[in-house]
Every structure is written in C-alpha cells, then in structure tokens.
Amino acid sequence: MAKQFECTMEDCNFMIRANEEGEVIHIVREHAQDKHGMSISDKDVRKGMANA
Structure with missing residues (x-):
C-alpha cells in the first residue's frame, strides 16, 4: 500500500x-x-506516515 508524509x-x-x-x-x-x-529519524518519519 502506498504511503504519504506531509511536512x-x-x-x-x-x-x-x-x-x-x-x-x-x-x-x-x-x-x-x-x-x-534538521535531521529526522526513520522512526519519526514512520510516525508521521499515513496510508495513501
């Protein structure tokens, strides 16, 4: 399933x-x-991801 992330x-x-x-x-x-x-961890990116 596609994922998305918004800043x-x-x-x-x-x-x-x-x-x-x-x-x-x-x-x-x-x-x-x-x-x-700034840097962001993989874990924090995953927290902000949603299914697209």
Whole structure:
C-alpha cells in the first residue's frame, strides 16, 4: 500500500507519496536536512506516515 508524509513545518507545503516506505523515508529525511537544516529519524518519519 502506498504511503504519504506531509511536512508539519510552518509555511511548508512539502508532501511525498510513494509505494515504497523506504523511498518516503529517504526523501523526507533529505527534505528535512535540505530545507529545514534538521535531521529526522526513520522512526519519526514512520510516525508521521499515513496510508495513501
């Protein structure tokens, strides 16, 4: 089943939807570092994921 994640940072409209959980995690972690200068754990990404 596809997964999705929406960034919760103020004024950020980033959202990723993919069939592979690992792809979502990779892209979310990259987004957090590149756009917000922060890191996020795989566990925290999974907590924020929803079925798409």
